[in-house]
Amino acid sequence: MPVRRLNHAVLYIRDVARSVEFYTDVFGFKVDVEIPGRAAFLSAKDTLNDHDLGLFAIGPDAPGPEQSRVGLYHLAWEVGTLGELADTARTLTGRGALVGASDHVVSKSLYAKDPDGNEFEIMWRVPREDWPTAQEATGPLPLDLQAALDRWGPDLATGAAAGSAT
Structure with missing residues (x-):
């Protein structure tokens, strides 16, 4: 099962x-x-x-988590809109917790650490119809959150966080 x-x-x-x-x-x-x-x-x-x-x-x-040791690297939490992702980026930056950001083409991701050093990802899922084909797929790219907001807007709800499986 x-x-x-x-x-x-x-x-x-x-x-x-x-x-x-x-x-x-x-x-x-x-x-x-x-x-x-x-x-x-x-x-x-x-x-x-x-x-x-x-x-x-x-x-x-x-002791806190140690990089390059066996164990959990991070958990990914999903938001429903790019506006929520942008708000989260501001909050994480304000707290000094943001440690990275990536464009995975099928998702837009922020990486941060909690006060104990546990890393997590907060991501927004790109609409399924905008996913690349296997031939077009690329590796992670730098995140340009403003370009994503310009393309899809702050309020387009996608993914499980928006109540959709796609």
């Missing part, structure tokens, strides 16, 4: 309050349950899940 989608992610973090503030501000998550100092369970607006993100504190001196 194949899986269909990611139901939720769980992260080990150093400080619950700090991580809750980050994920509610950047992602717009709401707190479903918080056990002060120990754990929190958050969810996205209109989710069908019990929670989308679990946070478990393991202490202020816990």
Whole structure:
């Protein structure tokens, strides 16, 4: 039986309050349950899940993720519109959390790190009819968010975050 989608992610973090503030501000998550100092369970607006993100504190001196080590590299979270992606880029930049951006041709992606160094991607899915053919496919390109906004506008809703499978 194949899986269909990611139901939720769980992260080990150093400080619950700090991580809750980050994920509610950047992602717009709401707190479903918080056990002060120990754990929190958050969810996205209109989710069908019990929670989308679990946070478990393991202490202020816990080592952070290390690049080029075995383990999770990042999780990708989807927004419904390019306007939301642009707003997220401003928020991440303001927090000093944005570490990269890529145009994957089929998606437009921002990369950032949370306060504990856990990397994540926030992406917008290009409309399926605008995906390249296999012969046209290219590798990741630098993201030109303004060019994408000029092409599709800030309000075109696509992908799962907009309630569509395409």
